[in-house]
Amino acid sequence: MSSIDEGPAHRHRLAILDDHSLIVDSLARWFVDRAADFDVVVTATSWMDLVRSPEFPVDIVLMDLQLPDGVSIESRIRACRAAGARVIVVTALDDDDSRERSMAAGAAGFVSKTLPAEVLVDYARRVMRGERLPRQASRLGARGVGEPGRGAPVATMSGVHLSPAEEKALRYYAQGLSTLEVGQRMDVGYETAKTYLRRVREKYAKVGRPASRKAELIRRAAEDGFLE
Structure with a gap:
């Protein structure tokens, strides 16, 4: 051998x-x-x-x-x-x-x-190789992603207007949650969460800012201040 x-x-x-x-x-x-x-x-x-x-x-x-x-x-x-x-x-x-x-x-x-x-x-x-580097031995409390903001439709840097639900879905998704988890956090079904994210992608595409892939959508969220 x-x-x-x-x-x-x-x-x-x-x-x-x-x-x-x-x-x-x-x-x-x-x-x-x-x-x-x-x-x-x-x-x-x-x-x-x-x-x-x-x-x-x-x-x-x-x-x-x-x-x-x-x-x-x-x-x-x-x-x-x-x-x-x-x-x-x-x-x-x-x-x-x-x-x-x-x-x-x-x-x-x-x-x-x-x-x-x-x-x-x-x-x-x-x-x-998949290892997690050593850290100080302290116990972590449970932490989730930050609660997205609420309010009126949000206008992004290029004039894309997102509804409060679309903004919330984008924030959760860009912070690492799956579409299913986005729906659970928003207390809506999977298909509804999927629709919110599809609408966000469509709105960005209409102004020439591609967001079809996950990495592109995260980039749009970062550019427009949805990662805070």
Whole structure:
């Protein structure tokens, strides 16, 4: 019996998100030079740069905890997870509350920016193998996604008008819930929830902003401020 491991069978598509361009560039260079099993396909200094990239969604995102864009870390993690990307939060603020919030939202790891780059590469590989990185032994309380807002129809940045029900369905869906779970949260049937999301997609399509795929719909939600 023999074991063959002569190189990466699959190159993982990696995005790096940090508001300091020097950090982004240095991490990208390290992965390019020393981690042949990763392709750095997105380097972004803002959340909008990431979700608007034609390369999004990716396989894994190295994401800074604190970004000056007003979108919470929970919403950013859930949006990435809903699009199929795993997330490692890389931060200079290693406090228990931020760690628990990130892990509860679905991050695979919460690590310090002071780690050597080679350790971060190893962590990324472990995450892509399906491992959840170790964290502080503290018990998490039950947390759900934030309650979407209520009120009059919402006009998005390009004039798309969503009804309160359509907005609520979009917020839940973009935060990672399935269509069935959206219906359960809204106390409506599956077909009704599906109709709300279909109407949202149709309204975006009419103004030339594609939203047929899940990743596209998440991108529209991020662009129009529905991830808060």
